[in-house]
Amino acid sequence: MRGSLYMARRETMAEQERYEESHLYRLRHSAAHVMAQAVLEKFPEGKIAIGPPIEKGFYYDFDLPRPLTPEDLEEIEARMREIIAEGHDFVYQEVSEEEARRIFADQPYKLELIDDILSAGTDEYGEPLEETPRLSIYKSGPFVDLCRGPHVNNTREINPDAIKLLSVAGAYWRGDERRPMLQRIYGTAWETSEQLEQYLAWQEEVERRDHRKLIKQLDLISFHEEGGAGLAYWHPKGGCIRQIIEDFWRAEHAKGGYDIVFSPHIGKAELWERSGHLDFYKDSMYSPMDIEGVEYYLKPMNCPFHILMYKTRTRSYRDLPLRWAELGTVYRYERSGVLHGLLRVRGFTQDDAHIFCTPEQIEDEILRVLRFSLDLLRAFGFTEFQVYLSTMPEKHVGEPQRWKQAQESLRKAIEAEGLSYDVDEGGGAFYGPKIDIHVKDALGRTWQLTTIQFDFNLPERFDMTYVGEDGKEHRPYMVHRALLGSLERFFGVLVEHYGGAFPVWLSPVQVVLIPIADRHVEYAHSVAEQLKAEGLRVEVDDSGERMQAKIRDAQMQKVPYMLVIGDREMEAGQVNLRLRDGRVPGAMSVDAFLALVQEAVKERHLL
């Protein structure tokens, strides 16, 4: 569904369970069946795959003789309403293997599912089953589906005014790109038409806030066909915001005990071999370049460089922890189809850091990073977080006992912060466990930004050591962390969170002065100079437009403060304030306005 690709898929376990037991869930599942019936009536030779409820609706995958058009969707939707009105009961029935195979004899995808359920013990979505496999079907009218349910009792329980088919998309059978490409119809279904309306209005709001539109409208960032896909160009206003973010980030890191480092953009193949990237990450790296007969690669990560710096001298336990941060620009190959505005690009700058410490220090360090991260995110206006702890996967490097210690320190840190979290068993990288933090934006969508990862692999590969109290060499712990994630993605999320109306401290233009007539221009400039001298970002709209048009322009650029200046203001040495949200506090002295803005900047207020 639109936008969901970059949102966190996982809801918390509790939410997920609640949803699966809800009436809404059954209703959507039932709507999917009704849709499949409508599609099969239209394409009797069509093959059906799977059709589950999803977060805000449902989908069903089909193998059809021709691509579906928007007109087809309308037709199918209309037919769904008729089917609903026909009032079919949803009838559950357990069937034997033979029966099932007979019923779905001309449905190859269902036959494959039957095989899987019986042999591999998985359900129709490929998830493992706990009990002994049982085959069941649901009938509604002429439509029969291999299905575990649950469903509503009768199609009439589906509100015909609260369903809508949304889009058609390609989807591989079982998500495997070697399998056939199916056509997936996405739909949404609700209890009432009001809820549907509400959902559609929410969708419109999502579109209004789409960062891809806003970065263009607000002249922040562009992409260029002739420059290459997935490569962002930061215009002066976008650059202004980025610089504010970076300056703030650097200042906070200095306070947080980090040192700032810089590293090159390319490195020898030898380095990437040693780090293992050419083994396990090559698919994401660009082709090497030849420099005097030696292969060099553009960096997809910063870690090997930081390790080289670590190894320039013998490190003592007294030196640790080292916290080295870098706004490191990396390049990763992404398949063309996955690029998406600023949220998925090929070149981006990570707010990266590596922490090298002793095993004794690790717990404190993790807690420290976690706190630091939450504080940083809060400063940008995010207040709700979801935390995920990912543990040791089957394929891993490093001793289980180190993993255990690492996981424990992660868990303790999360608990010390009083955060609730979900554990993703076996979801860690092969080189270490991790904490991911997802933030909730103004529209309630979640985005993964922060990742804090242990790395048991690189210290081994590079034979990193420090001299302990005992005078012997020890292996340091290494933690890799990115808090904002990447500046590109973070910026995209920020734009959508604020709908382009940034808080004052981040606004590229904080104040626009609007002289009413030409005779007010000079005074407007003198006020502008005063404000600029105080460090504000100010523009004077001295174009020949009328005041109304100037206000409109400033509104559309989402400038927080507009100062209208006419005869009255000039005479009294004042400014007349209008806010971006439409409020008009009115005339005040320049000093009073200044105090107001400075307060808003300092407190990082919206206005």
Add this chain to the structure above:
RNA sequence: GCCCACGUAGCUCAGUCGGUAGAGCACACCCUUGGUAAGGGUGUGGCCAUGGGUUCAAGUCCCAUCGUGGGCUCCA
């Protein structure tokens, strides 16, 4: 990468059945000097994404490439 759709002026979009391009905004100039979301006029601006093909004739039909969108998969 794969499936589907789309690509016309700086931006947002029209363009019928194939007959060699339109609007609004923006921009420039002129008139207007106006109190809280668009004053009026004139004008500039397009190798219809790129390359091939079909045709007497292609923005329009076909193929390829590049880019964008909705998804699949993957990730910061």
